[in-house]
Amino acid sequence: MNTNESAATSYTTLRGDSVHELEIKRSRFITYLYRVETEAEARNRIAGLRKTHFDARHHCTAFILGPDRMTQRSNDDGEPSGTAGIPMLDALAKRDLPDQSHLSDTLAVVVRYFGGIKLGAGGLVRAYSEAVSSGLDHASLLRRQRLRIFTLPASHALAARYENELRAAGYQIEPTHWEADAALVHIGIPDTPEAAEELRVHVAALTAGAGELATATTRWVDLI
Incomplete structure (x- = not known):
């Protein structure tokens, strides 16, 4: 095998972009899922959503790129450290797929509009994880x-x-x-x-x- 080729010969990604919204204790969690192949493309998507949702308090992100998933990034965007980006990344990385494949080339952005009720660290972890998992439940995937x-x-x-x-x-x-x-x-x-x-x-x-x-x-x- 060419040393520049990945060890993986297949993986799962999004068929197309999708959006899904949850409301948890009056806060709105809007999950955007995009198929992306480069870090630059992911960051352009994030920048675009910051402009679209300029009035939102948080734009938390996570993405995984490449057949071998060598590039993985997350950002809490102002939420307490470790309560948003990492749970979102875990939801992508640990997604159960029926063919025992893995998910990659996928960006998740959760836009949060604060509803006035604090969720606490544990509540935030659960909320951001659920937001991405629920978004994936409603997304169409392909191999x-x-x-x-x-x-x-x-x-x-x-x-x-x-x-x-x-x-x-x-x-x-x-x-x-x-x-x-x-x-x-x-x-x-x-x-x-x-x-x-x-x-x-x-x-x-x-x-x-x-x-x-x-x-x-x-x-x-x-x-x-």
Whole structure:
């Protein structure tokens, strides 16, 4: 594996942005969830909400980025230390998902309008954790998967047949590269040793042992 590639080959993220509101002891907790891929993008989203909700007392934040979740940040934004950002981050990081995946590339911003009743440290921890968890309950999620793209050289006469038969077998067929005297069929598979071995066996049968697979690149895709 390329040393620049993540150890994870799949993870879960948001299908789209969402917003959900809770009222706890007269305080309004408005949770915004965004799909983001960079820290700069996350901070731009946060800055935008500060302008939209300029009259709110707090704009607490947490985000997790990357397939391996190497970037994790949180901010209490004026709430007592440890009562907002960290509970929000925990709600993202420890989210139970049915496929035992993990959540990433996700930003949570909880905008709080103070209702006049103090919640205490424990109450704030529960409120911010619940705000993010409830927001995720109402959000739509999807799985991302890293594909490894293999190339299969073929004559012009055989390339179309290889494409059709591989596609019929359930493989992801990327655009074929046509050269003057041959073609390169591109095949995308889940980036696992098992999937690679299965492809090699299939290609060997398809080409009567003449096909020689080579690795081209990898890319991340959303699974619909």
